[in-house]
Amino acid sequence: MAQPRTGRSLRYRRVLVKLSGEALMGKNGYGIDVEVLNQVAADICEAADLGLELCLVVGGGNIYRGLAAATDGMDRVSGDYMGMLATVLNGLALGQALEARGRSARVMSAIPMISICEPFIRARALAHLADGHLLVLVGGTGNPFFTTDTTAALRAAEMGCDAIFKATQVDGVYDSDPAKNPKARRYDALSYDDVLRQDLRIMDGAAIALARDNRIPIIVFSIKEKGGLAAVLQGKGSSTTIS
Known part of the structure; x- marks a missing residue:
């Protein structure tokens, strides 16, 4: 169990935070809003200051959605790969914003692009966590037809x-x-089966099933609230726990 700098014990030692691409676009409707990006980075750094290890998976919906493009006639596989590249753009921006706040971050991609960021290699990623780095995991799973929600459950x-x-x-x-x-x-709490049965669409079905099979709880919270992540990590504020 992690021992935070606040002196209060935390329930979780290592967590994965799933951010949608839309969380970074603010009111613009597309792209990256630098003010919003900086606020998200500040919240992540505040959470990291509690003393736990953090992995981050970021989506790309603020830049490109492969599934939406497929409905407009584009090949689904090509569209999904373009969406994966969009997550790399978001991840690089987030990594830089974290570094600017004094936090060492490592951006790791499921699609190798060694001139830009590290490839995701599990052993190396675990070593980075042990050394105190934050992990920003991009490129989805590296395969089409899988969402970044599924990526989050897989990486967790x-x-x-x-x-x-x-x-x-x-x-x-x-x-x-x-x-x-x-x-x-x-809801304060739900079971994985409740989410699937009621089709609540918090995460896609594959992600929920993967979390269920590996007994990883999912905590749903608001990224719009300043300091919301740190608060929920300490058992404060509003959230829903799926387990």
């Missing part, structure tokens, strides 16, 4: 993470869209 299992923290725009899982339904009810 590979890296021996104690939990997956899924960053969203709301403070947990609701029975309907709280932006459209003011009476939407937030």
Whole structure:
């Protein structure tokens, strides 16, 4: 169990944080909003200061979505590879923002591109964590037809993470869209089977099943709240735990 600098013990020693690409685009509707990027990086650094080990998986939906492109006639495989490259752009930006705040970050890609970042090699990634680096894992799984949600569950299992923290725009899982339904009810806890049976779509089915099979809890929280990640890690604030 991690011993944070605050002196308070944490429930988790090593966690994986899943960020969507949309979390970085702010109100622009596309691309990377530098102000939002810096706020996300600051929140991650605050969480790292608690003394736990952090892996990060970032999506690419703010730049490109392979599945959406396929509906417009583009070949799905080519579209997915383009989406994977979009995650690399986001990961490089996030890694730089973390470094600018004094945190050593290693960007590792499932698609080898050694002139830009390190290839994802599990043994090397574990060594980086042991040396105190933050890991930014990009390139998806390196294969088409798999989402970055599935990547997050896969990497969490590979890296021996104690939990997956899924960053969203709301403070947990609701029975309907709280932006459209003011009476939407937030769940404090759900089972993996509840999520699949009710088709809640917090993460895709493959990701939920992979987390379930490896007994990795998923904590859904809001990335919009300043300091939200650190708060949830310490058992504060609103979130939903899927286990």
